[in-house]
Amino acid sequence: MTTCKANSCSTSTDYSWKDYCSYHEKCLDKLKKHHSISNIREVETFETWFNKNCGYVINCNSSSSYPYYIWIVVFEPSVKSMSEKLSAIKYKSDHSNLSSARDKAKYLKNKLQNSNGWYDAPMLDIHPKTNSYERFDSIITSPYVIKRDVPQKWEIRYGPFLAPGQLDVKVPVDNISDYAKVFDVLKVSSVSYEHVGVYVGDGEVCHFSKDRNGTYIDSWEDFKKFDGFDGNIDSSEAVVYHSMIPFKYLRRIAEQIVWAVDNNFWHNNYDLRNRNCEHFANMLVYGINYSGQIEQKKKNAYGLS
Ligand SMILES: [Zn+2]
Structure with a gap:
């Protein structure tokens, strides 16, 4: 022995x-x-x-x-x-x-x-790239943050006036709670743009919506419909970003979400370059005010790689 x-x-x-x-x-x-x-x-x-x-x-x-x-x-x-x-x-x-x-x-x-509570940022104690200026993509990446696809499953729904067997509409069905954990970042993207939010559990998402001009908690289905999406994200992707170690104390994220929704944060204050849905979600979950799609557009505009 x-x-x-x-x-x-x-x-x-x-x-x-x-x-x-x-x-x-x-x-x-x-x-x-x-x-x-x-x-x-x-x-x-x-x-x-x-x-x-x-x-x-x-x-x-x-x-x-x-x-x-x-x-x-x-x-x-x-x-x-x-x-x-x-x-x-x-x-x-x-x-x-x-x-x-x-x-x-x-x-x-x-x-x-x-835990020190409010000021805790356990990921920052370990992550090698948070002490220096680094590209967001090299911080928010594997093995620190993992990416999961949300496959779009299709369901055939029949209209009330059609005989059985007659195809009416095909609608995407997925249960986001099968793919996301609380405070994961959710992203749906089409060819031209992305909409980003934070999963808050029970199939609901907190997001800053341009269409609705403020901060809301909506169902996953509704989240997908806002900001230019019609809910049929056929040609687009739905992905989940999950932090293996939290970037912020989880209660702090929760309190900030509640505060943002209660105060309708950024109401009438949408600004694509500085205050869009992605800035909002990244700030909540990682404490980083950053929008990858805007940075990409700037690079494209200036012809940088
Ligand atoms: Zn042992």
């Missing part, structure tokens, strides 16, 4: 040749399968206020015994139509020896576990 090698795990393993308990074996298998992280020297799993299945691993170069790298691991099991997701986020700095890497990993674990 021997004890599991993972930090803070006292489970004994049945065979002396086995280093880890079955739970930690499974964790490492997943890491090896989804990410080619080799030469793992240390593992620890822990819970945080935003996810029960977090952990860190420390590995090093295969060719030499240093430097050591820290990876913060976040696992989300599959739920509804969302498949399981395992993100391993490499910490920004490396370490020349194992004990300093371990000290840093434990410090990060502690930061992720203990």
Whole structure:
């Protein structure tokens, strides 16, 4: 009998040749399968206020015994139509020896576990690209933020005056709650533009609407219909952006949504370049006032790549 090698795990393993308990074996298998992280020297799993299945691993170069790298691991099991997701986020700095890497990993674990409330931004403690000026696309990307497609399923609906079997209309049906988690960013796009909102649960979306000139919470179906869309997003896409680690304290996002809807934020104040639906959603969820489609248009206009 021997004890599991993972930090803070006292489970004994049945065979002396086995280093880890079955739970930690499974964790490492997943890491090896989804990410080619080799030469793992240390593992620890822990819970945080935003996810029960977090952990860190420390590995090093295969060719030499240093430097050591820290990876913060976040696992989300599959739920509804969302498949399981395992993100391993490499910490920004490396370490020349194992004990300093371990000290840093434990410090990060502690930061992720203990919430300061309103000013908490756990992603910013880990993300390597938030200390410097970086393109939005390199911050809001995998493994920090994952993208999921919302497939458009079609349903045939029959009109009241048609005989059975006679085709009336085909309408897209999807249940957004099968594809999105609370405070995910939702985007529907057509050839010329995009409409962006924040999922708030129960099939509803908070968005700043140009058509309605203010901030509202609407059903997913209605959200798709506003701002130039007719609800039949046949030739367009619906995508979900999900943060594996929150960029903001979740209660702060909730309070800001409630405040924005109560005060009809930006009422009569729409400005495509500075205050559009995408600025609004990105500000709520990431704390970044940015619109990718506007930046893209500017680049196109100036002929920049
Ligand atoms: Zn263990």
